[in-house]
Amino acid sequence: SAVISQKPSRDICQRGTSLTIQCQVDSQVTMMFWYRQQPGQSLTLIATANQGSEATYESGFVIDKFPISRPNLTFSTLTVSNLSPEDSSIYLCSVEAALANEQFFGPGTRLTVL
Amino acid sequence: DAKTTQPPSMDCAEGRAANLPCNHSTISGNEYVYWYRQIHSQGPQYIIHGLKNNETNEMASLIITEDRKSSTLILPHATLRDTAVYYCIVRVYGTASKLTFGTGTRLQVTL
Numbered sequence: 160s161a162v163i164s165q166k167p168s169r170d171i172c173q174r175g176t177s178l179t180i181q182c183q184v185d186s187q188v189t190m191m192f193w194y195r196q197q198p199g200q201s202l203t204l205i206a207t208a209n210q211g212s213e214a215t216y217e218s219g220f221v222i223d224k225f226p227i228s229r230p231n232l233t234f235s236t237l238t239v240s241n242l243s244p245e246d247s248s249i250y251l252c253s254v255e256a257a258l259a260n261e262q263f264f265g266p267g268t269r270l271t272v273l
Numbered sequence: 274d275a276k277t278t279q280p281p282s283m284d285c286a287e288g289r290a291a292n293l294p295c296n297h298s299t300i301s302g303n304e305y306v307y308w309y310r311q312i313h314s315q316g317p318q319y320i321i322h323g324l325k326n327n328e329t330n331e332m333a334s335l336i337i338t339e340d341r342k343s344s345t346l347i348l349p350h351a352t353l354r355d356t357a358v359y360y361c362i363v364r365v366y367g368t369a370s371k372l373t374f375g376t377g378t379r380l381q382v383t384l
Contacts, residue, residue: 163316192371201360202317202374217371251316253372260305262372264316 161186161254163265171271172242179238180268182252187232189255192262193225196249205250208235242272277361282379285355291348293378295361298342305366306337308346310357311377317360320346324366351382 162185172178182191193205205225206214214227229235239246249267278296285291297306308320321328321335323344328335334347348355360377364370 201376202372204371204373207371253316260322260366261319263319266316267314 160261161188161263163252163254163263165252165265165268167268168266169269169271171273173273174242174244176242177238177240178242178270179236180250180252182235182237182265184233184254189232191229191235192253192255193227193235193237194251194253194264196251196267198247202251205237239270242270244272246270247272277363277375279359279361279375279378281376282381284381284383285348285351287352287382287384288350291351291355291380291382293346293348293359293361293380294343295346296343297361297363300341300363301365303365304363306335306341306344307362307364307372308333308335309360309362309372309374310355311360312354312357317374320359351380353382353384356380356382 164183166181191208194202195205196202204217205220206216206227208214208227208229210229210232224240226238249269251264251267253262253264255262305322305324307322309317310320311317321330321333323335323337325337337344358377358379360374362372
C-alpha cells in the first residue's frame with residue numbers, strides 16, 4: 160500500500176485567484192492521477208501525471224486551467240487557475256505503482272470558491 | 274472501459290451480510306472487476322478485484338457470474354463503519370489505467 164498526503168486539506172478562495180494542491184506519497188510510484196469530485200457527484204479524472212513527461216488531460220480539462228507538475232516519483236501538484244464558484248469541489252490525487260493493479264487515494268482537498 | 278450499472282442505494286442491518294450487485298454486460302475478456310468504496314469525506318478505498326473466479330479477502334468476497342456479465346460484492350457481517358458509497362469498476366488489468374467511476378451504490382448500515 161501507499162500512504163498519500165495532500166495539502167491543503169481545505170481552502171476557501173476568492174474568485175479569479177488560483178490554488179495549488181500538493182500530493183506527497185511515501186514511496187516511489189509510476190503513475191499519479193488527479194480527480195475532481197463535485198458536490199454530490201462521483202469522481203471524474205482530470206489528468207494522469209507521469210514523472211518526466213507532460214500530463215495527459217481528459218476531455219473537458221485543459222492545461223491552462225489545471226496545470227500539473229510531477230518533478231519526481233513521490234510528488235505532484237495540481238493548480239486550479241482563475242477560480243470560479245463552479246470549481247468548488249474535492250480534488251483527490253491517487254497513485255499506482257507499476258504492476259500493483261490497485262490505486263490508492265489521498266484524503267482530498269476541499270475547495271470552496273466565493 | 275465497459276460501463277457498469279448499480280442500484281443507487283441499499284440498506285442493511287448491522288451484523289447481516291450486505292450483497293451489492295453490479296451489472297457489466299459489455300465487459301471484455303481482458304477486463305477485471307474492481308470494487309472501491311468511499312466513506313463520507315474520505316478518498317476512495319480499494320476493496321477487491323477479480324477476473325472470473327470468486328475472490329475473498331479480509332474485507333469482502335466477490336462473486337462473478339460465469340458469463341462475467343454481473344458480479345456481487347459481499348460484506349459478510351456489515352457494521353456501521355461500512356456505511357459508504359460502493360463503486361463497481363471494470364478495467365483492463367495491468368495497465369495502470371484510469372478508474373472510471375460511475376454513480377455507485379450508497380449502502381446504509383443500520384442498527
